[in-house]
Amino acid sequence: MCIFWPPRLVLAMLVPILVTSEYEYLGWKDLGDSYGKSPQCMDIPEDLRLCYTVGYHRMLLPNLLEHETMAEVKQQAGSWVPLVHKRCHSGTQVFLCSLFAPVCLDRPIYPCRKLCESVRDSCTPIMEAFGFPWPEMLNCSKFPQDDLCISTNTTDMPPSPDDSPACPPCENEMSPEVILEHMCASEFAIKTKIKEAKIENLDKKLILQKRRKTVSGNLNKEELKKLVLYLKNGADCPCQQLENLGNTYLIMGRKAGKRYLLTGIHKWDKSSKEVKKALKKLKSHKCPVYETVFK
Template structure:
């Protein structure tokens, strides 16, 4: 018999629902007491798991609906520094709203709620988030990482599902607007995107061509580097950018090439992929505020988990 329990009743938060069924004697996820030194299939940690406050600068999960998390977490991060380094890469994806439970799924692993035993996300929740978000991730040149392989997660056991989830979500393919072009002019969002990108430049665009399923963006010679990252001097001479899977989706920023642009990107194999593009709009108070704040903004150290 399957009982549906509200996970956040334990922490006075009606946020997510757990599905409870009878547990088998042998399981890939053996629920061990948190007082034990053994955790997650017998791994030995330097310190036993403990409840800690979710810091404000853990942007992925600081507003998830509860205040404390278990550390080590369910991705084997033993320190808060590790958690922040890995979690930061996911913040731009959550902003894309590719699935309503993306944050719930990710935070159940990065910042698991304090319970007396580890509770993993349900396999079907992982599959729904993966299927809905993969088209957007591919537009940024990101694969679904091995660390989140859905086959690892339980089905038919105590697990976390989406809140009020009665109908499974399905992937709808690429969104109507090219993901790198679908950008709100918000100070925090832009700064987070800059930090998560390999390189950032201010430039004008000379020409845009279609190349297979991509759009090939040829830049003018004059460019201003705001974040060098993985770029090299030899790259700058003839820098060509690609809007992955962007041949047929709208990108209003590319409708008028007379503008200057703030372009963010990353290098994938031999291509430089656009991950974000904004019109350099001096008339926008929000954009001007962002550029002013960027001068003194210090990015956290991120670890690229999308290898």
């Protein structure tokens, strides 16, 4: 039995259902010491950005990912906010929040495997563009197929072209928030011009001009000198910033295997208040720790 979201008090009316031994649902009170701390129902705080607008206001802690403190939930959940903003699937927020901030019931209700697979298949290309794999903690085989679970009415619907940017690193919204998200998903940022952009297999390869200035990160002189960036799976995707190679850009990237991936590119304009604000905010901004989640 699937629960189509938003639940709107329907969850509270559900009666106990017999389930198979393959995936047993236990009441919260039955979880005992094996679950850790006794579960508590509490308000979803406003600074839990991933789930504050999900459609309900109370959540259980510990959650279904075994996070026992709100501080841990916020740190881990913060890593996923940029993915929701990419709109790779309409059910991304529902799927993630069913685990990070489960709705208050007398038993844990997990997301349906079909929902997990749909979100995974739609969003993995976006994540891979930034050098992150789909994490093992969200292995879809862990979730139920036919039992009581959370789904959405749009599970089988792929994102529309308007909802899913073809080249996530090329998102051209010049706002401090977007620039900060790209900076946080990156290991370094440099100021430079692009000499050439060419196709290599399914990727787009960026050859940089010799003059390069480090803005953030820890690239050494030799790495900076030899730096070549790849726009993963970007052979055919549009990237407005690469249409005029005469401009100076703030270019962000991270190492994935033996390659350096482009994770963000924004035009560097001396009069750009957005870039200046983003760089100023970066000094005090606390980025999500992606490496603790995407591994």
